[in-house]
Amino acid sequence: xxxxxxxxxxRSRKTVAALITDRLVDDIQNGILRPGSRLVQMDLVQRFNVxxxxxxxxxxxxxxxxxxxxxxLRGDVVRPISIKTIKDLFEIRRINEGYATALxxxxxxxxxxxxxxxxxxxxxxxxxKADIAGFIDKDWEFHRSLxxxxxxxxxxxxxxxxxxxxxxxxxxxxRDVVWAPNWGKASIKRHQEILDAVASGDAELATRITExxxxxxxxxxxxxxxxxxxxxDLQEKK
Numbered sequence: 001x002x003x004x005x006x007x008x009x010x011r012s013r014k015t016v017a018a019l020i021t022d023r024l025v026d027d028i029q030n031g032i033l034r035p036g037s038r039l040v041q042m043d044l045v046q047r048f049n050v051x052x053x054x055x056x057x058x059x060x061x062x063x064x065x066x067x068x069x070x071x072x073l074r075g076d077v078v079r080p081i082s083i084k085t086i087k088d089l090f091e092i093r094r095i096n097e098g099y100a101t102a103l104x105x106x107x108x109x110x111x112x113x114x115x116x117x118x119x120x121x122x123x124x125x126x127x128x129k130a131d132i133a134g135f136i137d138k139d140w141e142f143h144r145s146l147x148x149x150x151x152x153x154x155x156x157x158x159x160x161x162x163x164x165x166x167x168x169x170x171x172x173x174x175r176d177v178v179w180a181p182n183w184g185k186a187s188i189k190r191h192q193e194i195l196d197a198v199a200s201g202d203a204e205l206a207t208r209i210t211e212x213x214x215x216x217x218x219x220x221x222x223x224x225x226x227x228x229x230x231x232x233d234l235q236e237k238k
Contacts, residue, residue: 016050017057021065023048024058025164028067028078030133031171039068039076066165079168083222086169090218093162094211097143100159101194101210102203104149113199115145120191127184135184136170142191146198169221179224186220 014022027033039062044055059076062068068076079085119142126135140163147156190213197206 015057016054017061020044020048020050020054020058021061024062025065025067028062029136029164029167029171033078035078035081035168035172037078038074039078041075065161067168079165081169081172081225083225086222086225087218089162089165089169090214090221093159093166094214094218096155096159096162097147097214098207098211100147100150100152100155101198102207103152104146105198105201105203105206107149107151108146108198109149112145112149113195116142116191116195116198119145120188120195123184123188123191127181127188130181132180132184135187136167139187139191140167146194169225172225183220183224187217190217 024033024039033039039059041052041055041059044058045052048055059068063070063076067079069079070076119138123135123138123142126132126138143163144160147159150156190209193209194206194213197209
């Protein structure tokens with residue numbers, strides 16, 4: 001039996017390729033696999049002790065999710081990040097999430113509001129413990145729970161993909177011991193403002209706050225990456 005921590009559980013109902021994709025997505029979003037890192041098939045075969053077919057399918061899924069790209073003479077690499085990448089990403093998020101929040105404000109239940117409030121409370125506890133990785137997970141859980149009240153499957157899939165790329169970008173900055181807690185405090189405040197607007201049923205206000213929040217978050221993240229010396233030539237930080 002393979003006792004490696006990366007061994008795939010044969011009892012899972014997911015396909016082997018899907019399980020591998022999940023592991024790689026976690027590594028990318030947590031900054032273990034950095035932008036520009038090569039994803040070599042044979043290395044991954046040995047790591048997960050699976051067939052090349054499973055790895056090939058997992059890499060195809062990563063490309064579909066926008067978390068990796070195929071570069072001539074290099075093969076698959078974790079998608080590079082630039083300031084322009086982030087600005088483009090957040091612009092698309094602003095357009096789509098503003099609309100999604102308006103829809104959610106019309107459909108959300110009392111239980112949904114209570115769940116979102118509980119998530120904000122959980123975020124406060126994680127921030128107090130300086131658990132930034134856990135905080136980022138809750139950040140996505142807040143928005144995912146909100147968008148569960150959007151009755152539009154295609155829009156939900158689009159937002160899910162955009163957030164996967166957002167979390168990759170944040171994984172770079174979350175290592176900063178100053179930026180991460182400050183961002184966390186601001187994030188909690190913004191979540192509360194969005195929730196208050198949604199709970200009141202004011203779709204217009206909820207949309208406006210969401211759009212403003214995303215614009216501010218984009219600027220903050222870009223400033224942090226520039227301050228950290230992130231390479232603007234789409235290469236991994238040296």
